[in-house]
Each structure stands twice: as structure tokens, then as C-alpha cells.
Amino acid sequence: xxxxxxxxxxxxxxxxxxxxxxxxxxxxxxxxxxxxxxxxxxxxxxxxxxxxxxxxxxxxxxxxxxxxxxxxxxxxxxxxxxxxxxxxxxxxxxxxxxxxxxxxxxxxxxxxxxxxxxxxxxxxxxxxxxxxxxxxxxxxxxxxxxxxxxxxxxxxxxxxxxxxxxxxxxxxxxxxxxxxxxxxxxxxxxxxxxxxxxxxxxxxxxxxxxxxxxxxxxxxxxxxxxxxxxxxxxxxxxxxxxxxxxxxxxxxxxxxxxxxxxxxxxxxxxxxxxxxxxxxxxxxxxxxxxxxxxxxxxxxxxxxxxxxx
Amino acid sequence: xxxxxxxxxxxxxxxxxxxxxxxxxxxxxxxxxxxxxxxxxxxxxxxxxxxxxxxxxxxxxxxxxxxxxxxxxxxxxxxxxxxxxxxxxxxxxxxxxxxxxxxxxxxxxxxxxxxxxxxxxxxxxxxxxxxxxxxxxxxxxxxxxxxxxxxxxxxxxxxxxxxxxxxxxxxxxxxxxxxxxxxxxxxxxxxxxxxxxxxxxxxxxxxxxxxxxxxxxxxxxxxxxxxxxxxxxxxxxxxxxxxxxxxxxxxxxxxxxxxxxxxxxxxxxxxxxxxxxxxxxxxxxxxxxxxxxxxxxxxxxxxxxxxxx
Numbered sequence: 001x002x003x004x005x006x007x008x009x010x011x012x013x014x015x016x017x018x019x020x021x022x023x024x025x026x027x028x029x030x031x032x033x034x035x036x037x038x039x040x041x042x043x044x045x046x047x048x049x050x051x052x053x054x055x056x057x058x059x060x061x062x063x064x065x066x067x068x069x070x071x072x073x074x075x076x077x078x079x080x081x082x083x084x085x086x087x088x089x090x091x092x093x094x095x096x097x098x099x100x101x102x103x104x105x106x107x108x109x110x111x112x113x114x115x116x117x118x119x120x121x122x123x124x125x126x127x128x129x130x131x132x133x134x135x136x137x138x139x140x141x142x143x144x145x146x147x148x149x150x151x152x153x154x155x156x157x158x159x160x161x162x163x164x165x166x167x168x169x170x171x172x173x174x175x176x177x178x179x180x181x182x183x184x185x186x187x188x189x190x191x192x193x194x195x196x197x198x199x200x201x202x203x204x205x206x207x208x209x210x211x212x213x214x215x216x217x218x219x220x221x222x223x224x225x226x227x228x229x230x231x232x233x234x235x236x237x238x239x240x241x242x243x244x245x246x247x248x249x250x251x252x253x254x255x256x257x258x259x260x261x262x263x264x265x266x267x268x269x270x271x272x273x274x275x276x277x278x279x280x281x282x283x284x285x286x287x288x289x290x291x292x293x294x295x296x297x298x299x300x301x302x303x304x305x306x307x308x309x
Numbered sequence: 310x311x312x313x314x315x316x317x318x319x320x321x322x323x324x325x326x327x328x329x330x331x332x333x334x335x336x337x338x339x340x341x342x343x344x345x346x347x348x349x350x351x352x353x354x355x356x357x358x359x360x361x362x363x364x365x366x367x368x369x370x371x372x373x374x375x376x377x378x379x380x381x382x383x384x385x386x387x388x389x390x391x392x393x394x395x396x397x398x399x400x401x402x403x404x405x406x407x408x409x410x411x412x413x414x415x416x417x418x419x420x421x422x423x424x425x426x427x428x429x430x431x432x433x434x435x436x437x438x439x440x441x442x443x444x445x446x447x448x449x450x451x452x453x454x455x456x457x458x459x460x461x462x463x464x465x466x467x468x469x470x471x472x473x474x475x476x477x478x479x480x481x482x483x484x485x486x487x488x489x490x491x492x493x494x495x496x497x498x499x500x501x502x503x504x505x506x507x508x509x510x511x512x513x514x515x516x517x518x519x520x521x522x523x524x525x526x527x528x529x530x531x532x533x534x535x536x537x538x539x540x541x542x543x544x545x546x547x548x549x550x551x552x553x554x555x556x557x558x559x560x561x562x563x564x565x566x567x568x569x570x571x572x573x574x575x576x577x578x579x580x581x582x583x584x585x586x587x588x589x590x591x592x593x594x595x596x597x598x599x600x601x602x603x604x605x606x607x608x609x610x611x612x613x614x615x616x617x618x
Contacts, residue, residue, distance in 0.1 A: 048398060052403075054439070054441075089357060093448075095361055095444060127359050137436075139448030
């Protein structure tokens with residue numbers, strides 16, 4: 001189901017893509033976060049993101065079409081949520097194999113529509129073409145109040161590291177087709193607690209925390225025992241499996257304390273403190289990502305998840 | 310190079326897609342024009358469009374990557390131009406076959422970047438995944454002053470019908486990979502002449518004029534002899550071939566006269582008057598699209614281009 005690109009890794013290519021980005025005073029953040037950030041008006045930024053799902057790479061042929069449509073929309077909504085924003089408008093492209101019934105394709109669209117509706121977005125256009133294998137691309141706009149934008153690059157030494165739910169096994173258990181993007185959690189956080197950095201876990205905890213660390217120029221340690229795992233999942237899988245789509249965010253220790261003491265949080269949300277941001281660039285010898293076991297013994301781990309494509 | 314979808318035609322599916330569109334007071338026009346039209350601020354609308362290109366459907370493997378990148382961006386810019394707007398920001402998804410070199414993919418991106426630059430747009434994000442065949446999706450934003458928006462639905466009886474250049478043979482001659490979107494022409498027109506309706510010719514003249522006629526609830530005739538044809542192209546090909554990406558627009562007869570008398574127009578542009586909009590719904594027996602030969606004899610023609618996918 002998964003393939004590797006021997007020569008063009010996703011991260012390498014995205015880095016290279018930066019070369020192709022034209023500078024503009026209206027681009028607040030371009031390539032390199034969950035969504036691009038564009039000047040909208042005095043009060044708000046516009047967010048812009050896109051994701052492509054390909055048959056036999058991201059899903060198998062014959063998969064439940066409504067779940068597939070849901071996922072195609074939800075992964076984009078998750079990107080907007082990770083910036084602290086709300087989704088607004090989507091355009092959708094589908095490459096349709098000739099053998100596929102229009103009923104199947106309509107069910108895919110219905111899945112996208114139901115998901116968009118649920119999170120306040122509207123599908124406003126699209127393109128339908130033929131293809132050998134089913135390909136779905138969603139491009140999604142969003143908006144965020146300027147004071148509530150959260151980037152990957154804002155983590156500070158001493159910040160606590162949180163996730164919004166158990167990790168690992170998302171692909172094996174089919175959760176990646178049914179997950180609910182953590183939009184409500186993200187909006188609660190940006191309205192009440194202003195996280196210093198945030199990302200959605202699509203490349204695996206170790207990979208996405210790596211994105212925060214590299215963007216912030218900092219290191220981190222995680223408490224092995226605190227990393228929430230889905231039932232039957234190894235620590236390694238919780239660290240590396242992709243497509244969890246939980247939020248990973250950092251919060252000053254003072255705010256972290258308040259968050260965990262907040263009664264409405266305990267009732268409505270599942271914010272789990274798993275570690276701490278520390279000084280030191282992750283590229284240096286003493287820097288990077290570390291795990292701490294129950295005896296307090298530290299070991300370095302690679303800032304890499306499963307390369308999911 | 311071209312395939313047909315036996316069950317899900319592009320138009321049928323796009324019609325069905327309208328069902329999946331959520332209404333919002335911010336959506337001025339959703340599915341059914343060259344781009345979606347969204348409220349932006351008091352002065353401007355935002356435009357939003359997307360197009361997917363698939364290997365072996367829209368292009369052959371091994372095609373010049375810069376030309377391919379150019380086309381992927383240019384077809385979207387053409388959609389924004391057809392609404393009277395200017396392109397602003399793009400996100401780009403690429404599905405990459407494992408055998409393809411990163412040099413090839415970088416050349417595709419460079420082609421997109423050069424085209425975006427030339428027409429004032431910026432690539433601000435993207436997604437790179439693996440796929441069996443090369444797939445490129447561009448989603449593009451644009452902006453248009455509220456008074457300058459042009460829809461397909463605004464044609465009026467008596468309006469003259471224009472195109473911006475010779476038609477037919479675009480796919481056969483490879484022009485579809487190198488065409489320049491008619492952005493300068495479109496902006497000149499909306500700033501100086503306010504066309505009543507406009508579309509870019511992607512489905513063939515007969516097909517795209519059909520879109521204007523159906524959206525406007527009107528009929529039209531074209532002068533056979535006036536339809537500009539690329540060298541060596543039959544009348545039928547000029548009517549039906551897709552991917553010309555010339556603009557097709559309608560203008561009141563008074564404005565049409567002024568346009569043709571304007572000296573700067575004659576010098577800089579190539580606006581060709583090919584026929585007239587007339588009363589009568591195109592779905593009725595007496596309505597539709599007609600050709601008039603040099604003897605003035607009329608014949609009905611199907612409002613259909615070549616289904617290009």
C-alpha cells in the first residue's frame with residue numbers, strides 16, 4: 001500500500017520547492033508549514049493548503065467511497081486546524097478510472113461534502129478528468145485571526161509538549177479513513193491558551209515533532225511512558241506511524257499547568273503532556289529528540305516518521 | 310492520448326457536483342463558471358479554480374517537463390483571466406512515478422514558477438506524493454474588482470461574439486503545451502469594454518459557446534468564414550477541438566464597433582468578430598447554435614466540443 005520514492009523524498013522536494021517561491025509582501029508564510037499564510041485584511045490571515053490522495057499509495061481500490069471522500073477533505077481541514085484557523089472554501093479535483101461507476105464517485109463527493117459541512121467549509125468548484133487510478137486532490141482555504149495564528153517555529157525552551165490523543169496504528173486499523181480533524185481542540189487552544197507551536201501528526205510523532213524542532217531551532221525530550229498509544233501499538237509505532245492526525249503542540253509551562261487544571265478541559269478534551277522543549281539546535285551533536293524511560297535514562301531517537309507515500 | 314469516460318462525463322459530473330455545494334452568503338458563484346467567485350472585501354471578489362493534468366490523458370510520458378509545468382499553471386491562469394481577474398496565489402500537488410528523476414520534477418516546478426511569475430502569481434505551497442503515473446494539480450486564487458467580474462451568464466440578444474485568436478489543432482500541433490493565457494487581453498477588455506460574458510476555450514468553440522448560451526438562456530449564429538482557423542485546420546476542428554485557450558466573449562454591438570475602431574486595439578490585440586447572440590433559449594426547437602455560410606444559409610450545429618479526457 002505504501003511506496004517509497006528512491007530519489008525524490010517528500011521533504012527534500014518541498015525544501016527544493018522553496019526555490020520556486022516568489023517573494024511577495026502578501027506572503028506571511030509560504031512553503032514549509034501546514035498551510036500557506038497570506039495577508040487577507042487588517043484582522044485576518046488567509047490560509048491555503050492542498051493534499052493529494054492516490055489509489056494504491058494512500059488507499060486501496062474499492063475502499064468505502066464515503067470514507068475516502070471524508071479523508072480527502074479531513075486531511076486538509078487538519079492542516080488548517082494546525083495553523084489555528086477555520087476552513088472556508090474548497091476546490092476538488094478527481095481523476096476517475098474508466099471502470100469506476102458514477103455512483104462510486106458521487107459517494108466520494110458526498111463524503112467530502114458531509115465532512116466539509118461538519119467543519120463549516122464549502123466545496124465551490126472542481127475538475128473531473130479521467131485517469132488510470134483514482135486520484136483525489138483537495139485544495140482548501142481557511143482564515144485565522146492574526147493574533148491566533150500558530151506556526152511550527154514558535155516553540156521555546158521549557159515549553160511542554162502535548163498531543164490530543166493516542167497514537168500509532170492509524171493505517172493498520174483504518175482510523176486514517178475515519179478520523180475527525182481536531183478543529184474544535186485547535187480553536188479552543190488558540191482562543192484560550194495560545195500554543196507557541198502546533199502541527200498535525202501526519203508523518204508520525206517523531207517526524208512532526210522534528211518539524212517543530214527544526215523550525216524552532218530547539219531540541220526536546222519525551223517521556224516514553226507518557227506517549228499515549230492506541231491499543232496493541234508498540235512505542236516505536238506510536239513514534240513513527242503516520243496519519244494519526246492528532247495535534248502536536250507546545251505550551252509554556254505556566255499555561256500547561258493552567259490547561260491541565262482547567263475543569264472544562266478535563267471534561268471535553270484529551271490533552272496529554274508528553275515531554276519538554278529544551279535549548280540546543282537539533283542539528284548539533286548534543287541536540288535533537290530524546291526519549292526518557294521510567295528510570296530517567298535518555299536515548300536519542302531519529303526525528304523521522306514513516307515516509308508515507 | 311485521449312480517453313473517454315463511458316459513464317461519468319465531465320459535464321454530467323460537474324452538474325451533479327452542484328448538489329454537493331453548500332450555500333453561503335459569501336459564495337457569489339460556485340460550481341459552473343471558469344472559477345468560483347467569493348466575497349473578499351467591499352471592492353473585490355476572490356476567484357478560486359483548480360485543474361488536474363494526468364499522464365497519458367492530458368500529456369504523454371517524457372514530454373518536455375518545463376512545457377508541462379507551464380501548461381499546468383497556464384490553464385488555471387486562463388480560468389482566472391476568463392472571469393476578468395488577476396491570478397494571485399497557487400498551491401501545487403504532484404504525484405510522481407518512482408522511475409522519474411528529481412531533475413525532471415524540478416523542471417516541471419520551474420516551468421510552473423516561470424509561468425506564475427510572468428503573470429504575477431506566486432506558488433505558496435504544495436504536496437508531493439508517489440503515483441503510478443505523473444499527475445499534476447494546480448489550485449489557483451485570483452482577484453477581480455467587483456465591477457469587472459465577467460460571468461458566462463451575461464450575454465444579451467444582439468451582442469457580437471469575439472475570439473482572441475485562431476482555433477483548432479492545438480493538441481495536434483503541441484500548442485496546448487505552450488500557449489500564453491490571454492490575461493492581458495482579458496484585463497484590457499474588462500477595464501475598457503466590460504464584455505457581457507466571457508469564457509476560455511478549453512472544450513472547443515462550439516462547446517464553450519454552448520456554455521455561454523445555456524448560462525445566458527440564449528442562442529447564437531456564427532459566420533463560418535469569420536471563424537479564424539489555425540493553418541491547415543478544418544472548420545470542424547476549429548469548432549470542436551479543445552485546449553485552444555483563446556478567450557470567447559460577447560460585447561454589445563455598440564461596444565463591438567468601438568472595439569474594432571480602436572487603434573490601440575488593432576495594434577496590440579487580435580479580437581475577431583465571429584457572430585451574434587440572438588434571442589431564444591438554446592434548449593428549444595428553434596434555439597441553439599447555428600452556422601451561416603457565405604451564401605447566408607444557416608445550419609444548426611451541436612453545442613459540443615471534443616470531450617477532452
